[in-house]
Amino acid sequence: MLIRPATAEDVQAIVAMLADDPLGAAREQPGDPRYDEAFAEIAADERQLLVVAEVDGAVVGTLQLTFTPGLSRVGATRATIEGVRVHSAQRGSGLGQALIEWAVEESRERGAILVQLTTDVSRKDAHRFYERLGFVASHIGMKLPL
Secondary structure, three states: OEEEEOOHHHHHHHHHHHHOOHHHHHHOOOOOOHHHHHHHHHHHOOOEEEEEEEEOOEEEEEEEEEEEEOOHHHHOEEEEEEEEEEOHHHOOOOHHHHHHHHHHHHHHHOOOOEEEEOOOOOOHHHHHHHHHOOOOOOOOOOOOOO
8 A cells, every 4th residue: 555645636536535425425526626626725735735545556545634733732733634535445454544543653753742633423433443543532523614
């Protein structure tokens, strides 16, 4: 498996993985040109790192890391993992764990003092997965749709 920065050519494969579950199927729109615009914005921002995992030349996983500097915790930088997806044919193969372990190490190398993520309350399997990797449900996340 190779983990590398995503390119514009990967956007369709990433969006297909985002759409390939019950939550994503209801909110994603594969083929919409706004994905390309969003990718360009992500790629231009040095605090964003969108990566893909490749196996035999095929994109089979993805995640996005966001690095946020802050004043709290004595001026610490936090890393946030978002948009984690593994192609349905690769689930259970260990690829998801390898992606998360890579993201944690990348965060450490870039000076982050903690890694955080959110996961939808309905994703019970994901909760168990992240807990098995050492993540702790220490906060309550809230959203306000705009």
